[in-house]
Each structure stands twice: as C-alpha cells, then as structure tokens.
Amino acid sequence: MTKKHYSYILILPAALIYSVIFLLPTVMSFFFSMTRWTLTDWEFIGFENFVTFFSEPSLNIGFKNTIIYATMTSGLKVVLGLLIGVFLCSNIKTKNYLRSIVFFPNLLSTLAVGMTFSSLMHPTQGLINQMLTVFNITGIDWLGNVKLALFSIIGVDVWKGVGVATVIYIAGIMSIPMEYNEALMIDGGSSWDKFWNITLPLCRPAMNSVIILSFIGGLRTFDLVWVMTKGGPGFATDLLASIIYKQYCGGFYGLSTAGNVILFLFVAVLVIPLYIFLNKKEVDL
Amino acid sequence: MKRAKQILVEIMAVILSIIIFWIPFIFVMITSFKDKTQAAEMNIKLPTTYHIAENYSAVLQAEKGMVIRAFFNSTLITLLSIVILVLICSMAAFPLQRKKGKITTMINILALAGLMIPPAIVPTIWVLNGIGLFKTIIGMVLVEVALSIPFSLMLYKGFMATIPREIDEAAIVDGCGKIQLFFGIIFPLLKPVTATIIVLTAVNIFNDFVNPLYFLPGAKNATIQLTLYNFIGRFGSSWNLLFADAVLISIPPLILFIFFNKKIVAGMTAGAVKG
Numbered sequence: 001m002t003k004k005h006y007s008y009i010l011i012l013p014a015a016l017i018y019s020v021i022f023l024l025p026t027v028m029s030f031f032f033s034m035t036r037w038t039l040t041d042w043e044f045i046g047f048e049n050f051v052t053f054f055s056e057p058s059l060n061i062g063f064k065n066t067i068i069y070a071t072m073t074s075g076l077k078v079v080l081g082l083l084i085g086v087f088l089c090s091n092i093k094t095k096n097y098l099r100s101i102v103f104f105p106n107l108l109s110t111l112a113v114g115m116t117f118s119s120l121m122h123p124t125q126g127l128i129n130q131m132l133t134v135f136n137i138t139g140i141d142w143l144g145n146v147k148l149a150l151f152s153i154i155g156v157d158v159w160k161g162v163g164v165a166t167v168i169y170i171a172g173i174m175s176i177p178m179e180y181n182e183a184l185m186i187d188g189g190s191s192w193d194k195f196w197n198i199t200l201p202l203c204r205p206a207m208n209s210v211i212i213l214s215f216i217g218g219l220r221t222f223d224l225v226w227v228m229t230k231g232g233p234g235f236a237t238d239l240l241a242s243i244i245y246k247q248y249c250g251g252f253y254g255l256s257t258a259g260n261v262i263l264f265l266f267v268a269v270l271v272i273p274l275y276i277f278l279n280k281k282e283v284d285l
Numbered sequence: 286m287k288r289a290k291q292i293l294v295e296i297m298a299v300i301l302s303i304i305i306f307w308i309p310f311i312f313v314m315i316t317s318f319k320d321k322t323q324a325a326e327m328n329i330k331l332p333t334t335y336h337i338a339e340n341y342s343a344v345l346q347a348e349k350g351m352v353i354r355a356f357f358n359s360t361l362i363t364l365l366s367i368v369i370l371v372l373i374c375s376m377a378a379f380p381l382q383r384k385k386g387k388i389t390t391m392i393n394i395l396a397l398a399g400l401m402i403p404p405a406i407v408p409t410i411w412v413l414n415g416i417g418l419f420k421t422i423i424g425m426v427l428v429e430v431a432l433s434i435p436f437s438l439m440l441y442k443g444f445m446a447t448i449p450r451e452i453d454e455a456a457i458v459d460g461c462g463k464i465q466l467f468f469g470i471i472f473p474l475l476k477p478v479t480a481t482i483i484v485l486t487a488v489n490i491f492n493d494f495v496n497p498l499y500f501l502p503g504a505k506n507a508t509i510q511l512t513l514y515n516f517i518g519r520f521g522s523s524w525n526l527l528f529a530d531a532v533l534i535s536i537p538p539l540i541l542f543i544f545f546n547k548k549i550v551a552g553m554t555a556g557a558v559k560g
C-alpha cells in the first residue's frame with residue numbers, strides 16, 4: 001500500500017540534469033573521439049586519434065606518468081594515513097590539534113597550495129633548499145629536474161591529501177569493537193600484536209576506501225600539475241588530464257576527447273578489478 | 286618509562302607538524318605582508334616594513350576589481366548549486382532508497398559510475414553550447430550540480446535508510462499525499478545529512494579550478510580560483526601580491542573549517558568505512 005507513495009517522479013529533476021550534463025557527454029565522447037572535430041563540424045576518421053595518442057611520445061608519456069602518479073600518491077596515502085591514523089587513535093593529548101592540522105590542507109585551494117610549494121621548491125632561493133644547505137646538502141632542482149619533478153608533485157599531493165586518508169582510517173579504527181582490544185589485553189598481547197592482529201585486519205574496509213578514492217583521484221589529477229609545472233620540464237610531468245587540456249587549448253577537440261576516452265578506459269580497466277579484488281578480501285566484523 | 290617514551294614521541298609529532306604544516310602557512314602569510322623586493326627573497330624572515338593594506342588593496346583593485354567580482358561569482362555559483370543539489374538529490378534518494386527493483390538498480394549503477402568516471406570535457410562543452418549555456422553562470426552551476434549528484438545521492442540514501450518506514454506508513458494512514466509525505470515529513474528529518482552535504486559541496490565548488498577553467502572562460506565571469514590562475518600569469522614575480530590573493534581565497538574555507546570541522550569529516554568518511 002505504501003509502494004505507490006514512493007513515486008519515481010521525484011527522481012526526474014536529478015535524472016534530467018545528470019543525463020544531459022554528464023551521461024550524454026560521456027556517451028558522445030566515444031563517437032567524437034573518432035572524429036576531427038571543431039564543435040560545429042566533424043569528420044569521421046576512425047581510430048586515427050587513438051593511433052596518434054599511442055605513437056606520439058609527447059602524448060603517450062601521459063600513460064606512464066599517470067600510472068606512476070596514481071600508484072604512488074595512493075600508496076603513500078594508504079601507508080602514511082594508516083600510521084598517522086593509528087598514532088592519533090592512541091592515548092595522546094594533542095590528538096585534536098594534530099588531527100585538525102593534518103586535515104586542514106585538504107580544504108585549501110589546490111592552486112594556492114601548488115603555487116606555495118612551487119616557490120618553496122625554487123632551486124636557488126626556495127625555503128626547502130635553504131634549509132638543506134644548513135645540513136650541507138646542495139640545492140636540488142625539485143621541479144626542474146626531469147627525473148625528479150613528477151615525484152616532487154606527488155609529494156605535494158600527499159601533503160595536501162593525506163588528511164582525508166587519516167580521517168577515514170580514524171573512523172575505521174574507532175568502529176572496531178572494544179572487546180577485541182580487551183581480549184588481547186587479557187591474553188597479554190603487546191601493542192604491536194594489537195596493530196597486526198586487530199587494527200590492521202579490521203580497518204580493512206577503511207583501507208579499501210582509501211586505496212580506491214586516492215587511486216581514482218590520482219588518475220584524474222590535473223590542477224596541481226598544471227599550476228606547478230604545466231606538464232614540464234619538457235613533458236616529464238604530463239598526466240592524461242593535462243594532455244587533454246593541452247589538446248583542447250590547441251583546438252584538437254577530437255584528440256582531446258580521445259584522451260578522455262582513454263582516461264575512461266584506464267579507470268574502468270584498473271579501478272573496477274581493483275575494487276572487486278579488494279572487496280573479496282574484506283573480512284566481516 | 287613507557288609514559289616518558291610516549292610523551293617524547295608526542296613532542297616529536299608536534300614539532301614535525303610545525304615544520305611540515307605551519308611553516309608553509311607562515312611563509313605565505315609573511316610573504317603577503319612584504320614589499321616586492323623582500324617577497325622575492327622567498328624566506329620566512331619577518332618583513333622590515335609591513336605592506337599589508339597596500340598589498341591587499343592592490344589585489345582587490347587589480348583588473349578593475351576582478352577579485353571582488355570573482356568573489357561574487359563564486360559565491361553565487363556555490364549557493365545556487367547547493368540549493369539545486371540539496372533539493373533534487375534528497376528527492377531522488379527517497380524512492381531510490383525505499384523501492385527495490387530493476388529501475389532502482391540501474392540508476393544506482395549509473396550514479397556509482399559517476400563517482401569514478403572523469404567527465405568528458407569537450408563533449409560537455411558541446412552539450413552546453415547546444416543548449417546555449419556555455420560560458421554562463423547557469424551552465425557552470427549545472428555542471429557543478431551534475432558532477433556532485435553521485436556523492437550527495439549516496440549520502441542521502443545512506444541516511445534515509447536510518448529513517449524507519451513506519452514513519453511513512455503512519456503519515457500515509459493519516460492521509461498524507463505523495464508530495465506532502467516527502468516535503469512535509471521526510472525532508473525535515475534529513476537535516477543532519479543536508480548540513481553535511483551543504484558544507485562539503487560549498488568547499489568543493491568554491492575551490493574548484495578545473496571546471497570553471499573549461500566551462501566558464503572569460504574575465505567577466507571569472508571565479509575566485511581563476512583570479513589566482515590569471516594573476517600567476519600577470520603578476521609574474523610579485524609574490525607578495527600572489528600570496529595576498531592566495532590568503533584571500535583561503536579565508537572562506539578556513540571559516541567553514543573552524544565552524545563545521547566535524548560535519549566535513551563526517552561527510553568525507555560517510556560511506557567510506559562501511560557502506
């Protein structure tokens with residue numbers, strides 16, 4: 001009797017906006033990625049854009065960089081977030097302060113953060129190198145060195161984003177029933193045992209969320225790279241998302257959309273199996 | 286002994302937090318107080334002469350008051366997006382949570398996909414252009430709303446599951462209509478999660494740089510993030526002005542953080558831990 005009171009009409013406004021602004025472009029991207037396109041006019045050219053994408057070194061460097069970026073940022077957030085999370089759940093006085101300060105950068109504008117670190121990482125005057133000279137380490141060109149630049153940006157990404165991982169872990173650890181810890185105390189387990197046998201396996205759902213969220217975030221990153229290096233030096237820090245933007249600015253709409261489709265496939269091919277794999281291993285509380 | 290060790294670790298953690306987090310913040314603040322030459326030295330020495338009013342008013346007046354206009358634009362986009370988002374997502378979540386069936390499953394999968402799939406940029410511009418909303422505030426609002434729907438819907442559905450069906454049934458027995466049931470009974474009960482969504486979306490949309498860059502180009506409609514982006518190109522080496530702008534655009538999120546810290550954290554962890 002209540003069934004008919006849950007009218008699907010209530011879904012309509014959301015469905016309409018979502019379909020027109022998100023789903024339709026996503027579906028159309030598969031078609032437009034196979035065209036030479038000027039927004040008003042298109043010419044069907046088959047897989048040419050994809051061939052260009054895979055053969056052009058300035059474009060396909062994005063695959064490697066995007067994978068490195070997503071894997072490393074999410075890996076670091078998973079590990080550091082766990083360590084900080086466990087530490088902040090222990091019996092310490094400055095808990096609230098530390099939690100807030102670790103979390104806060106996440107609310108700042110990525111642009112402002114990127115700009116700040118660009119100047120902190122300045123090769124000659126930057127504060128980081130000035131501090132290093134105190135320890136007799138000669139200045140490092142954080143963002144100018146082809147081999148290092150991507151990793152410097154990864155560091156900034158982790159600085160900004162580790163707070164989210166931390167609060168997710170904290171929520172996960174807090175939801176572990178006290179009885180487990182009490183049982184371990186009675187059996188005389190150390191805090192190391194507690195970490196390996198209780199905290200780690202039981203905060204698995206939290207860890208899975210951190211892995212998935214930060215991995216997807218890493219694959220899609222654009223703003224931080226763009227404000228810090230614009231993909232340079234050369235193409236050393238170009239990610240798929242920054243290549244999509246560059247091709248868009250160059251007026252190569254078809255090619256840019258092909259980049260979008262490739263990014264879509266990346267997410268589908270990497271994230272969905274990862275998601276299934278992680279959920280299979282999850283333990284029930 | 287153990288206690289002493291713990292205190293030592295804690296002191297180290299606090300010192301580390303100062304080096305890793307406070308020094309960049311202080312660096313930005315101090316630099317925004319300096320004159321151009323001193324700012325170019327990029328250190329954290331206190332300025333010899335303070336130029337606070339001068340720098341900040343220079344930023345506010347630059348490009349015929351672009352920053353002030355951008356503050357207005359960003360606030361408008363954020364507010365409109367939030368109103369639309371809260372309304373349509375809470376409405377949609379109701380039947381989606383209460384009814385089971387093929388339609389529900391299909392819509393859930395489509396919404397879940399939106400959490401993962403990056404938006405297709407140029408085709409979105411093509412669509413906006415087609416309906417005459419490209420480079421307009423309304424078009425920008427629609428994009429922000431569309432991209433925030435999956436997450437807000439998920440939060441609403443999660444919260445709605447905790448509202449017992451008996452409430453619906455009692456209302457229906459009392460002669461409540463479909464529309465009245467939702468707006469009169471259910472929507473007010475959603476207040477806590479609505480607050481979370483408002484705060485979280487406000488931060489996200491206010492800080493959004495990528496979408497305005499693509500969908501709202503042009504100085505007239507600049508959003509607050511775009512002003513900083515433009516200034517990086519234009520002010521070049523005037524780090525004092527750049528950082529003054531960075532401080533200005535960080536104030537709204539800072540205020541939200543101070544008042545709604547708990548809500549923000551609750552939103553970010555909701556659904557992530559067990560859901």
